[in-house]
Amino acid sequence: MFRTKILLCYRYVSKIGMDTVRLGCMTFVTTAVPHDKCGSNGLPVTPNSVKVLGLAQELISLRHENVCRYIDFKTTKHNRIFAVSEYYTTTLHKMIKNHETFHRDWNSVCVNVSMGVFKGLSYLHEQGLVHHCLEPKSIYITKEDNPKLGNFGLHHITDGGSLVDCPIGNPKYHAPEHVLHIYSKDLAIANIKSDVWSSAIVILELINKSFLWEDKGLQTIVSKILELTSCQSAQSVLEVLQANFQKQSFLDDISQSMRCLLESCLSPIPENRLMPAEILNDKNIFKTTQNDNSENIKSLFSFKSLPAETDMQIQPIEDLDLQELWHLWKLAGGDLLSSVFNSDTTTPSVRMLPFFITNLGGVHGLQYSPEDLFDAHITVLPMEAIENRLATAVDNPDMFYPLLENKTNVDKEHATSKLPLLIRENDFEYQVYRLALFRRLLIGYPYLHDLLWKEARIDIPVLLRGLIWAGLLNVQGDVEEEYMHIDKDTPKLADRQIAVDVPRCHQYNAILSSPVAHEKLKRVLKAWLFSHPHLSYWQGLDSLCAVFVHLNFNDEPTAYKSMSHFIDKYLYNFFLKDNSAIIQEYLVVFAHLVSFHDPLLSCHMNEIGFIPDLYAIPWFLTMFAHVFPLHKIVHLWDTLLLGNSSFPLCIGVAILQQVREQLLLSDFNECILLFSDLPEVNIDNVVQKSIQIFCHTPKSSTFRVHAQHESNSQQRTMSYYSDDYNVSPQNELSLKPIPLADLKEEVCCRISADDLIQLTELGGIVNSKTPAKNSKSVKPRIAVIDIRQPDEFAHGAIPEGKNFPYSSSKSVESCLQYINQLKPKVVVVVGNCTSRFDRPFASKLLKAGTKGVCVLFGGIEILKPVGILTIPSL
Amino acid sequence: MAAQRATNNAAQGKICQFKLVLLGESAVGKSSLVLRFVKGQFHEYQESTIGAAFLTQTVCLQDTTVKFEIWDTAGQERYHSLAPMYYRGAQAAIVVYDITNQDTFARAKTWVRELQRQASPNIVIALAGNKADLANKRMVDHEEAAAYSEENGLLFMETSAKTAMHVNEIFLAIAEKLPKNEGGTNRPRPEVDITQSNPPGGSKGCCSSH
Numbered sequence A: 001m002f003r004t005k006i007l008l009c010y011r012y013v014s015k016i017g018m019d020t021v022r023l024g025c026m027t028f029v030t031t032a033v034p035h036d037k038c039g040s041n042g043l044p045v046t047p048n049s050v051k052v053l054g055l056a057q058e059l060i061s062l063r064h065e066n067v068c069r070y071i072d073f074k075t076t077k078h079n080r081i082f083a084v085s086e087y088y089t090t091t092l093h094k095m096i097k098n099h100e101t102f103h104r105d106w107n108s109v110c111v112n113v114s115m116g117v118f119k120g121l122s123y124l125h126e127q128g129l130v131h132h133c134l135e136p137k138s139i140y141i142t143k144e145d146n147p148k149l150g151n152f153g154l155h156h157i158t159d160g161g162s163l164v165d166c167p168i169g170n171p172k173y174h175a176p177e178h179v180l181h182i183y184s185k186d187l188a189i190a191n192i193k194s195d196v197w198s199s200a201i202v203i204l205e206l207i208n209k210s211f212l213w214e215d216k217g218l219q220t221i222v223s224k225i226l227e228l229t230s231c232q233s234a235q236s237v238l239e240v241l242q243a244n245f246q247k248q249s250f251l252d253d254i255s256q257s258m259r260c261l262l263e264s265c266l267s268p269i270p271e272n273r274l275m276p277a278e279i280l281n282d283k284n285i286f287k288t289t290q291n292d293n294s295e296n297i298k299s300l301f302s303f304k305s306l307p308a309e310t311d312m313q314i315q316p317i318e319d320l321d322l323q324e325l326w327h328l329w330k331l332a333g334g335d336l337l338s339s340v341f342n343s344d345t346t347t348p349s350v351r352m353l354p355f356f357i358t359n360l361g362g363v364h365g366l367q368y369s370p371e372d373l374f375d376a377h378i379t380v381l382p383m384e385a386i387e388n389r390l391a392t393a394v395d396n397p398d399m400f401y402p403l404l405e406n407k408t409n410v411d412k413e414h415a416t417s418k419l420p421l422l423i424r425e426n427d428f429e430y431q432v433y434r435l436a437l438f439r440r441l442l443i444g445y446p447y448l449h450d451l452l453w454k455e456a457r458i459d460i461p462v463l464l465r466g467l468i469w470a471g472l473l474n475v476q477g478d479v480e481e482e483y484m485h486i487d488k489d490t491p492k493l494a495d496r497q498i499a500v501d502v503p504r505c506h507q508y509n510a511i512l513s514s515p516v517a518h519e520k521l522k523r524v525l526k527a528w529l530f531s532h533p534h535l536s537y538w539q540g541l542d543s544l545c546a547v548f549v550h551l552n553f554n555d556e557p558t559a560y561k562s563m564s565h566f567i568d569k570y571l572y573n574f575f576l577k578d579n580s581a582i583i584q585e586y587l588v589v590f591a592h593l594v595s596f597h598d599p600l601l602s603c604h605m606n607e608i609g610f611i612p613d614l615y616a617i618p619w620f621l622t623m624f625a626h627v628f629p630l631h632k633i634v635h636l637w638d639t640l641l642l643g644n645s646s647f648p649l650c651i652g653v654a655i656l657q658q659v660r661e662q663l664l665l666s667d668f669n670e671c672i673l674l675f676s677d678l679p680e681v682n683i684d685n686v687v688q689k690s691i692q693i694f695c696h697t698p699k700s701s702t703f704r705v706h707a708q709h710e711s712n713s714q715q716r717t718m719s720y721y722s723d724d725y726n727v728s729p730q731n732e733l734s735l736k737p738i739p740l741a742d743l744k745e746e747v748c749c750r751i752s753a754d755d756l757i758q759l760t761e762l763g764g765i766v767n768s769k770t771p772a773k774n775s776k777s778v779k780p781r782i783a784v785i786d787i788r789q790p791d792e793f794a795h796g797a798i799p800e801g802k803n804f805p806y807s808s809s810k811s812v813e814s815c816l817q818y819i820n821q822l823k824p825k826v827v828v829v830v831g832n833c834t835s836r837f838d839r840p841f842a843s844k845l846l847k848a849g850t851k852g853v854c855v856l857f858g859g860i861e862i863l864k865p866v867g868i869l870t871i872p873s874l
Numbered sequence B: 001m002a003a004q005r006a007t008n009n010a011a012q013g014k015i016c017q018f019k020l021v022l023l024g025e026s027a028v029g030k031s032s033l034v035l036r037f038v039k040g041q042f043h044e045y046q047e048s049t050i051g052a053a054f055l056t057q058t059v060c061l062q063d064t065t066v067k068f069e070i071w072d073t074a075g076q077e078r079y080h081s082l083a084p085m086y087y088r089g090a091q092a093a094i095v096v097y098d099i100t101n102q103d104t105f106a107r108a109k110t111w112v113r114e115l116q117r118q119a120s121p122n123i124v125i126a127l128a129g130n131k132a133d134l135a136n137k138r139m140v141d142h143e144e145a146a147a148y149s150e151e152n153g154l155l156f157m158e159t160s161a162k163t164a165m166h167v168n169e170i171f172l173a174i175a176e177k178l179p180k181n182e183g184g185t186n187r188p189r190p191e192v193d194i195t196q197s198n199p200p201g202g203s204k205g206c207c208s209s210h
């Protein structure tokens, strides 16, 4: 279930010891690819560092108590990769080395470590991973004595070592069959069975409290390992190994059960070694194997309640998920690069100059600098800054443990929430608070759905955006199960198009340009196409999909489901094989909306023939995902998702308004050139402006026949502008579907009779849904301009109506005067449904620059049966 | 590398403008050719085109300045219905295929046929075999394409938006071939005739599939 998944993300809120938890970073350089080479599709070969980055993302989502978490991966120029992971100061290596200081029953230590190692391995195996770098140095011991496997990701992220120049792992712990293959560079054989061998060597060292072949050089070690292949049985392997320890230990020193275990791991023939899961079943050794699930469930519900005043010892840092810790570490001023390279290891720049460079970009004669060599060393990231900053959180528990239901001061706003978004996103204290708050809201999803909406209107923390969006899009149920059962493999016609589009889609983003991302994007697209057989692939859908894939990189089901809901709500039927009716209607409604808010601009654009068809299709077909870079799209969509299905139209108007001065001065060519390279658009401004525009638009004016008319989301009263005319119940006074050709004849927006009645408060229908009317103070002034003949007017008119007969030449002028005095937000032109003189009249008002012009749909006739017309007193 | 821009001094004599449209299967490099021609740039990861994009560029011939108004269309078959709105009224067209992909050549031929049938009768058509830099992956013979062009009276060049090979040349060749007195307008200032540059029939289905 979706909800469980959110919970899962927090299940392993790590238990950070007082002084043991750290973030560590390992770095290495990937093999450079020749500059002049092209892949099979003619595109340049993807840099290996980018490939690594793509492969690595999967590791971030791994969680197991015996496996260290990877937190983040970064790449810089020069093919360097930084892998940030959970880190503990105590390694098994240290423990063996300083075994005298451990006053514990060594036997139980051995059992505990073995169990942890095999559990970790078994988990990795389930995930389809091979460790390949198992050695005492890469096994951490937490302060609870829990062993955790570190460094396990190298084999996976380097694609079995093929993306780096140097061999990975410590040969001493490699299985013989693996050592045999190292020199042939055939890495395919690395598998779980060689990991089992490695773990046996580790355990053997642990039992002996010393290291094997400590004073031997690499060559000797390799030949020693190869000699082991001549052993006939695991038992003799064990004997030989045991004899190789310096202390001259004997096999008999090892307990019978432990010996069995080691023998089951050390067979010279890989097939004969047991699997980690099988080894764990050995009740002779691991009798206390308790069900670790129970512990997880416990931590699931064990929410730290606020400590009482008396025992004030809050340790905020312990309550942070490692991902959050890392995010905040950066906000607290942490600088990964400078932390990893302290200045004394850098090479003098003179030595970084090559002897010569070919004109194809090949570099020759460059000395390997020590930084380029592979080094499994992990640098500990300094935590002082973040610890100090978090210490202040202790003074203000509200910030770290925000209460969700607070009767007394419901709308207590955080002072920072008024500052510009960019500042908020980089404000340490504010983000601590927002993360804590949203973490709680997500755990309560879907029950806290409404609260989630409310808070999302303020802002959305970067780190949790994927899940929050899914929540806003009402993603629920067993998404994973659903996704799993969708056919994503059967070749389809759209495949060729997808194949050429994906490698061109948002490729400035390193992660999205990795091969792993390409596969994901294709899979999610194919899944969506398969589950929506009546819809089809249009170029641009890739851009849309990329936003969700990027955000939910390790969670394709959520990406898929979020995208599906997004399309249902905002792009309903846009991807039909024949979508022309839908798009055409959308663009006409858009053009009308422009005329409502910016009549002069609209007139200018109509005059030069700069119609939306020429520039706005990529906007709306992709909800701007094809026109803006990702960092802008996410901010735009943070707001878009809170609006209803008409909201994107307002965004379009806001964008036009931002470049309006340029447009007004430009001819057709210049206008269209302006939009083929969309100028720098300030998204923050667009967001603010589009909200304003939305609030000043009568909701019926954006009615579309082709919109989705039943909403799958529960009715929200929370967000005043999420209310949607397209999904509201219809009556005889509502807007009616009319043919597209007729819609195109209209010169401006239409307003429905029910909307008019609500706006003028004529009918006394109180449950108004007009956004602008929600709060009394924002109620727009409205001018009702009745353009019928005076005698018709005298027979019955809308109570607030003013008569400016169309036939009289002076009418428009005096009407403009009237409007100038009244300064209404909405000008409703009312005519006859047969003569339709309201159109030319409205278009004259538009030309004069009158804002807020719309015509009453159905003319005066529509109001006659309702009985609200009165005889105007003259 | 961009084609020479027209200087403002009127020593050049007459100025003509022409509407030119690029057609061809998706990802053959239409946008890349235009980008190379207009801005002298090449983006490995040129984003796909939705609907159509518009750019202008001016080239100088001996005695005339030719201003191209270029419509770069979307290649996906689904957007096909949009094409007429762009090629109708165009004086020139470049039909592009990718020399490493036989299917795109077949698609180019259908475009040529459609243009011959439905575009204005005097339209100058050029065939561009793009991605010529990928010669080792070639799937379409130079001779085959040249012969086909010969038969159909098309200008033909193999181009590479990546290396800029023959990009300016193909546009120049078109400029040379265009009639300078009827199609193009001879006006003091290169101003746009809305009725021409605005795709006719703008009201026609934007994305319909037939």
Ligand SMILES: Nc1nc2c(ncn2[C@@H]2O[C@H](COP(=O)(O)OP(=O)(O)OP(=O)(O)O)[C@@H](O)[C@H]2O)c(=O)[nH]1
Residues within 6 Å of the ligand: A042, A043, A504, A539, B024, B025, B026, B027, B028, B029, B030, B031, B032, B033, B043, B044, B045, B046, B047, B048, B049, B050, B073, B074, B075, B076, B130, B131, B132, B133, B134, B159, B160, B161, B162, B163
């Ligand atoms: N090697 C090489 N690649 C090219 C060349 N021209 C274009 N490309 C690449 O081919 C891909 C597609 O190019 P586009 O210009 O986007 O193709 P298009 O025809 O405009 O595609 P649509 O917009 O989908 O119709 C891009 O990744 C370009 O980098 C070329 O001359 N040589």
Ligand SMILES: [Mg+2]
Residues within 6 Å of the ligand: B030, B031, B032, B047, B048, B049, B072, B073, B074, B075
């Ligand atoms: Mg293109």
